[in-house]
Amino acid sequence: MRAAIAGEQPLEIVGHGSKRAIGHPMATNAVIDVSALNAVTSYEPHELIITVQAGAPLADVQSLIDARNQQFAFEPMDTSVLLGTPAIGTIGGMIGAGLAGPRRIKAGGVRDHLLGAHAVSGFGDGFKSGGKVVKNVTGYDLCKLLTGSWGTLAVMTEVTLKVMPKPEAERTLVLRALDDVTANKAMTAALCSPFDVSGAAHLPGSALRETAGSLASLAASGQSVTLVRIEGIAASAANRAASLSTTLSSYGTVEILEDGASLMVWTALGEVRPFAADGALGTWPVWRIVCPPATGGALGQALARETGGEIFYDWGGGLIWAALPPRPDAQAALLRSRVEAAGGHAMLLRATEEVRRNVNVFQPQPAGLAALGERVRNSFDPKTILNRGRMTRSKAA
């Protein structure tokens, strides 16, 4: 790092390279490869923490904690299906991307599970933040900033993450043939119930049509499906699933998927399987839209109609995945105007390099906020050595 700073040499931080196709094409011609920093420093199941080096393979770490019946409760997104990459990446990439799965509505995001980090800033200084305990308010919580910063602030070297027990049992309630707005209402009713919902998704029939695997059987009828997940100890999951079925009975007949079948469905959703790189929509650009959950149905329906795209919903309507027919501008202006009006923001998660050069991949922010963000970035990396240009489109282009 210090040599790069002295030579003003910008660096791209690379682990397994699974997410290199996300963000703006970078103004870098050298890499800092952290994949050799791959050790598990310590795993203490009874403390509910694991400390690992940033280059540790996510898949290996997940198997390790799975063997002790624990998990990352935020369900880290496996981007390999959507992007068509062989590897699912490293722990460092998981944190830098900050992409959480369906259980985010109950368990929080990546940010809520990163307890401490060691990193090297653009000053060439190794610093630490946080610690190895959950309850900690000592100093600024720099871990929050590192999460989702796409490697533009510091190179993480070692991190401590919270792990949680895996649920004993899960149930998924399935409602069929609801339109997007009605499905949004059903999901809102489920999320406003005391039954501790840990997933709420809606897939219009057209988004399911071309999907293979575990979602295909759901798609067989050609109708939309609305899915609500309940997890916990066996007796409780069954009991709550039954109670929630009654609550949702005004929306139609509720079918229930159990354990293995339920798990497969949510895994496929978390991977954004309907827009898989090797599927029928594999060449379409994909937007990730986050909005106030109760506005999702109306927003998504309008977007699908106006763009000619396919969409589906997670987080009870608060996360919309949208695959749009290919255009040089990925229909960014139209999409963002609708999303902003709903109080949300949108990121272009998958697009060709050409499109990512021409379109703001990350949501443009109001001037004051953008300036503060830039000052924050400067406080870590004043010479813009790290992942230069990844989060902000260069003016020259």
Added chain:
Amino acid sequence: MSIMMPAADQAVLNRRGEIVAALRAIVPGEGVIDSAAEMLAYESDGLTAYRQRPMVVVLPDTTEQVARVLKYCHEHGIKVVPRGSGTSLSGGALPLEDGVLLGLGKFKRIREIDFDNRVVVTEPGVTNLAISEAVAHAGFYYAPDPSSQIACSIGGNVAENSGGVHCLKYGMTTNNVLGCEIVLMSGEILRIGGKSAENSGYDLMGIITGSEGLLGVITEITVRILQKPATARALMVGFAQVEAAGECVARIIGAGIIPGGMEMMDKPAIHAAEAFVHAGYPLDVEALLIIELDGPSVEVDELIRRVEAIAQGCGSVTLQISNSEAERNLFWAGRKAAFPAVGRISPDYLCMDGTIPRGALPQALARIREFSEKYQLGVANVFHAGDGNLHPLILYDANKPGEIERAEAFGADILRCCVELGGVLTGEHGVGIEKRDLMPEMFSEIDLNQQQRLKCAFDAQGLLNPGKVFPTLHRCAELGRVHVHGGKLAFPDIPRF
């Protein structure tokens, strides 16, 4: 006062009359307080050992007024200390002699309750409990529940990243806040986040939460609300050794059970609490665990059975299970009254707030006993056992010469011990002035410089709440330089990693 605060700026003090007049022009009427008698109420917060009269108190009631006050102070180089309800236990709202005390007490309105999106938009002066009360009719509540929730403001909760008994399962403030309106020291008003699950760009909400009033003044907050669990039941379990209680906590977590709350008290704390509230606590045990399970009744009943078996397996000597809300509340009564109960047996006490890994509990308690003998002062321990957050209450008498100094040295030893055992200086009370000078026990100069550079991104002149959190203040220009020469950083002898 035994702690050094930034030297007062005589030039600012000389202009006091002019400054008061300028603030009156921004906040009319009773919103500016400059009489010594009326300012008395603002001299201290929950850390009453430290007092300082502010230069002037301002109580704005609009964001626009906050912005104009900050802009004026920014332009004239005047320090500002923000304050919510003044319940900080770490001196976060301690005034400065040459500073404006900016009270947010008039921001008392809940602006919007949105059940469909499961959020409440509120002004910062609303109390923590008032948010839960405002949504209780629909079965919702706001999860973080610091013990001062009847009085503490939600703005202060955000500043301190407050916790509470239930944060093991439901998280701290940072896990339950979605957005805010914040005024920077320059007077610039920014909106961060909102009703969506996450924000775009860097996670500024995450860095503002727990920043102890050093980055900006919050004028509106959007919090997440949750449905109240259908039922809650508690177990009260006594152990003959602290080690057995610690093992019980580890086995419960190891079995995949995350209780709504899991609290431990040691013998002195049990005795003090029982004498005060008569909750029926066993008096011949060394450690008492209160374990609360919440959720649907079918789940709670099953988990109670599992926890009971684990506790017996760990050699519990007493075990009671609540069969009614009255009984559950009685179990908690002693724990919740532990601080005032200790206040009855000792003229004064210091409340510490370190966190340790759960497994290090027996070691930590043994060390605390050694310190107690070394300093010849009593100690009672209450402990958020589920998340390793320790609250030793050091007993002393301020009227006996030398006792407060011994109590402070005792406290510092405990916090150093927490860091040595792999823990941290503060779990939920904040650094403030209380733990400021202990920060180097946990962070290197490089770590602290990075934090201070971030402060500079928000407040380049260092005017907002100076003297808190950081043991030494640096000028932003000096922190921002990259010292590189010929491929080598300056001062290569400084350890850097």
